[in-house]
Amino acid sequence: MTDFIxxxxxxxxxxxxxxxxxxxxxxxxxxxxxxxxxFVMVITSLKSLEEIRTxxxxxxxxxxxxxxxxxxxxxxCSGIKCEGLRPYFWNSVIMAAPAVxxxxxxxxxxxxxxxxxxxxxxxLIFALILFGCFIPFQVVLLPMARLLGLMGLAGSIPGLIxxxxxxxxxxxxxxxxxxxxxxxxxxxxxxxxxGASFFRIFFSVFLPLSLPIIVVTVIWQFTQIWNDFLxxxxxxxxxxxxxTVALNNIVNSTTGVKEYNxxxxxxxxxxxxTLAVYVIAGKxxxxxxxxxxxxx
Amino acid sequence: xxxxxxxxxxxxxxxxxxxxxxxFVYGFIGWTAWISLTRSRLLPRYDFHGVIQYERLxxxxxxxxxxxxxxxxxxxxxxxxxxxxxxxxxxxxxxxRTEGVIRTIYLYPMALSLIVTxxxxxxxxxxxxxxxxxxxxxxxxxFSFDWLVNPEMAIYTIVIAGVWQASGFVMALFLAGxxxxxxxxxxxxxxxxxxxxxxxxxxxxxSMASVFLSAFxxxxxxxxxxxxxxxxxxxxxxxxxxxxxATYMYxxxxxxxxxxxxxxxxxVMMMIIFAIVVPYLYSELRAKxx
Numbered sequence: 091m092t093d094f095i096x097x098x099x100x101x102x103x104x105x106x107x108x109x110x111x112x113x114x115x116x117x118x119x120x121x122x123x124x125x126x127x128x129f130v131m132v133i134t135s136l137k138s139l140e141e142i143r144t145x146x147x148x149x150x151x152x153x154x155x156x157x158x159x160x161x162x163x164x165x166x167c168s169g170i171k172c173e174g175l176r177p178y179f180w181n182s183v184i185m186a187a188p189a190v191x192x193x194x195x196x197x198x199x200x201x202x203x204x205x206x207x208x209x210x211x212x213x214l215i216f217a218l219i220l221f222g223c224f225i226p227f228q229v230v231l232l233p234m235a236r237l238l239g240l241m242g243l244a245g246s247i248p249g250l251i252x253x254x255x256x257x258x259x260x261x262x263x264x265x266x267x268x269x270x271x272x273x274x275x276x277x278x279x280x281x282x283x284x285g286a287s288f289f290r291i292f293f294s295v296f297l298p299l300s301l302p303i304i305v306v307t308v309i310w311q312f313t314q315i316w317n318d319f320l321x322x323x324x325x326x327x328x329x330x331x332x333x334t335v336a337l338n339n340i341v342n343s344t345t346g347v348k349e350y351n352x353x354x355x356x357x358x359x360x361x362x363x364t365l366a367v368y369v370i371a372g373k374x375x376x377x378x379x380x381x382x383x384x385x386x
Numbered sequence: 387x388x389x390x391x392x393x394x395x396x397x398x399x400x401x402x403x404x405x406x407x408x409x410f411v412y413g414f415i416g417w418t419a420w421i422s423l424t425r426s427r428l429l430p431r432y433d434f435h436g437v438i439q440y441e442r443l444x445x446x447x448x449x450x451x452x453x454x455x456x457x458x459x460x461x462x463x464x465x466x467x468x469x470x471x472x473x474x475x476x477x478x479x480x481x482x483r484t485e486g487v488i489r490t491i492y493l494y495p496m497a498l499s500l501i502v503t504x505x506x507x508x509x510x511x512x513x514x515x516x517x518x519x520x521x522x523x524x525x526x527x528x529f530s531f532d533w534l535v536n537p538e539m540a541i542y543t544i545v546i547a548g549v550w551q552a553s554g555f556v557m558a559l560f561l562a563g564x565x566x567x568x569x570x571x572x573x574x575x576x577x578x579x580x581x582x583x584x585x586x587x588x589x590x591x592x593s594m595a596s597v598f599l600s601a602f603x604x605x606x607x608x609x610x611x612x613x614x615x616x617x618x619x620x621x622x623x624x625x626x627x628x629x630x631x632a633t634y635m636y637x638x639x640x641x642x643x644x645x646x647x648x649x650x651x652x653x654v655m656m657m658i659i660f661a662i663v664v665p666y667l668y669s670e671l672r673a674k675x676x
Contacts, residue, residue: 117482142515143515203396224667226611231636233414233418259403259407324636337501341505354506360499372493380559
């Protein structure tokens with residue numbers, strides 16, 4: 091840690107104090123900048139439409155009402171349907187849960203095979219799988235749409251699960267591979283001498299060591315899949331849309347009166363699961379981000 | 387048999403993922419590349435017609451706008467996020483007692499869906515009821531901030547929201563970089579009485595070159611793939627003033643039914659990404675081998 095401002099400069103003791111205050115002031119201004127949109131969303135969602143029209147963006151609600159939240163959950167309209175976010179929220183849940191579990195499991199086994207059983211060609215296969223992380227997904231959108239159609243999975247949640255698993259494997263393999271590569275290879279050698287099998291070693295030696303990286307991977311995958319919009323909007327149909335697509339439809343719905351309070355409540359509802367994960371397990375979230383950043 | 391299985395188990399385990407990426411990454415890219423060389427419209431046609439789709443693409447006014455927007459947005463998004471992230475990291479690296487809390491506040495936008503970010507900023511930038519109205523309400527009645535609906539300025543609203551979302555993440559990258567610096571060199575410079583700003587400009591910032599590079603690659607990748615944010619914030623409008631290659635591709639694929647244009651624009655997007663990522667990966671791998 092570089093520590094300049096705390097270093098005493100005996101000639102000007104007041105100078106340090108002033109610098110310290112300026113520093114805290116700057117940090118506070120930036121904190122306001124990052125918090126402001128969330129603050130505006132929350133207070134707008136608690137106002138009535140009448141108060142939104144007459145009041146100011148950043149003024150606190152005079153009469154707090156949860157009407158907009160109720161409407162967002164069960165009544166907001168997207169297009170001709172007015173059933174709120176609830177069905178789509180559950181779509182996202184039943185889409186994300188299996189996709190996260192399956193892609194994490196595959197990544198764990200893959201990472202273990204690549205990092206600890208370095209057979210000839212293992213690194214090449216790893217590089218080939220990893221490459222999938224870098225492509226813009228636009229380049230696979232068209233053939234995937236056709237394939238899902240041929241498989242009878244077009245517009246279905248199982249289809250979306252499949253897509254998220256396939257394009258998640260690159261990251262999950264990367265995470266586990268980078269974690270397992272730091273574990274000495276002698277461990278596997280010794281277990282092999284004892285006659286333990288590939289899977290036996292994985293389940294009784296490696297899996298128990300893996301809790302931190304499992305948490306990182308699950309959080310990363312969950313955030314990616316929950317927040318995904320491109321696959322959701324391309325491969326879903328009325329009724330199977332994930333929550334991000336439904337939110338966009340509600341907000342950009344052109345029929346009826348624009349209900350900004352409902353829009354904001356809907357946005358907060360759609361954001362709550364990933365925000366909760368971030369607040370509860372921020373450390374692991376950041377670790378995933380910085381590990382994932384190497385891939386771009 | 388069992389010993390053969392056991393011996394080849396690592397390969398057997400990797401085989402499905404290997405096949406999946408052969409088909410769904412390499413095969414699919416090949417399919418898209420092929421379609422981009424045909425006259426496909428609503429349905430794919432497989433007879434080769436050269437670079438006709440790319441000619442159409444480069445003659446298209448809308449694609450031209452999308453590429454221009456990508457450069458304007460990408461440049462500002464990357465430069466502002468990097469500078470802001472670096473400043474925040476340096477400010478936070480001064481033994482701040484509440485660092486954990488502040489870092490959490492700066493970084494939380496990264497946990498949000500870009501659709502949520504777009505929705506929030508669309509409301510804040512709403513000329514009638516948002517920021518503009520709030521400032522007018524304070525007494526400055528001629529204040530005007532209509533970027534969201536102004537075709538000349540709308541692209542900058544994407545920059546505003548994008549920077550808000552990503553700058554905290556850049557801060558985290560730089561903070562990790564600052565923490566891994568060699569403290570001895572810095573202490574020595576302090577003992578020599580070199581002024582603090584000189585220590586930053588001549589020692590600390592230059593030694594974080596690799597962090598700048600990863601931040602650049604990550605941000606460029608985000609900029610090129612930007613789709614959700616544009617859809618939620620401006621829908622590509624007014625007109626197609628905020629179209630980006632990603633929204634162009636989507637429009638061609640799913641609303642216009644022009645597979646040839648969708649495929650060729652997707653290929654150009656991939657080439658732009660590769661032009662940035664491949665040299666980076668190459669240098670990273672070489673650095674590891676040395």
